[in-house]
Amino acid sequence: MTFLSPRHNRTRLLPTLLATGAMLAATAGAGRAADAQASFTPAQRQEIVEIMRNALKTDPTILSDAIAALRSNANAAQQNAARSALESHRGELTAPTATDGVLGNAKGQTTVVEFYDPRCPYCRKVLPDLDRLTRENRDLRIIEKVIPVLGQPSLIASQALVAAFVQGGQEGYFRMQGVVMNDSVQPTVERMRTLATQAGLNATQLVSDMNGAKVTSILQANMELARAIGLDGTPTFVFNARQIIPGAVSYDDLKKAIAQNH
Structure with a gap:
């Protein structure tokens, strides 16, 4: 078996090492049951190990290159999976x-879907940017989907927001969102009752609806x-079922993504 020198043709050596590593991993688990002609001999495996060890000693950047390549491949696979998922759920997005x-123009042609948790500090921080974007872009609509991912307090707050929508539609939802997203008190059912009263909603009805079938089905x-x-x-x-941006993002980055996916 012929191998490239670790000092030369590093661009070609890297995929060779990765491919060899993959073959060794495969033969380690399945080689005992495979055709002997398809397996490396013990001497060949030892030769491979020695060459890889010497290559890493001579040029340690090979390892960092390999890690970078693996990360790149993983990112590419993740992006491909994301594109497939977006296409599969285009109608819902x-x-x-x-x-x-x-938010914004309910009939707008540029659609951004935001998945948010009412207890998430980054979700709270981005609210003024979303309002600003819809003021500046009259063709933009931002669809908000509440998801409780931060434990029981998030579930209670999310139930209250959806119950506010069930009771009062868009207006009731945004009034409740305004008080919930600016509240620093730990969410409890009684706290949601108080906030509902502040938002001008029927607090008793809201608390009753929070655990009802309609609210539960919407959150599910x-x-x-989201999954x-x-x-x-x-x-x-x-963004328009074409691009996903997770996590905290600035106003400028949001605006750029909207323009790119118009």
Whole structure:
């Protein structure tokens, strides 16, 4: 078996090492049951190990290059999976449901979906930027989907927001959002009762609806869609079902992504 020198043709050596490593990993687990002709001999495996060891001693950057290549491949695979998921759920990500809060132009052609947790500090911080974006872009609509991912307090706050929508539609939802997202007190059912009163809603009805079938089904649908697109944190933004940006993001980055996915 012929191998390249570790001092030369590093661009070609890297994929060779990665491929060899993959073959060794495969033969280690399956070689005992495979055809002997398809396996390396012990002497060949030892030769491979020695060459890899010497290559890493001579040029340690090979390892960092290999790690970078593996990360790049993982990122590419993740992006491909994300694109596939977005395409599969395009309808759900480009048109609001009857129970989604919508900022901006409800009939706008540029759609951003925000998945958010009302207890998430980054979700709270980005609210003024979302308002600003919809003021500046009259063709923009931002669909808000509440997902409780931060434990029981988040679930209580999320239930209250959806119950506010069930009771008062868009207006009731945004009034409740205004008090919930600016409240520093730990969410409890009684606290939601107080905030509902502050928002001008029927507090008794809201508390009753929080654990009702309609609120539960809305939150479950939001969570199922979030899982389907591989969401792993809040906030997460989806732009015209083409691009996902997870986590905290600046006003300028949001504006740029909106322009790119118009």
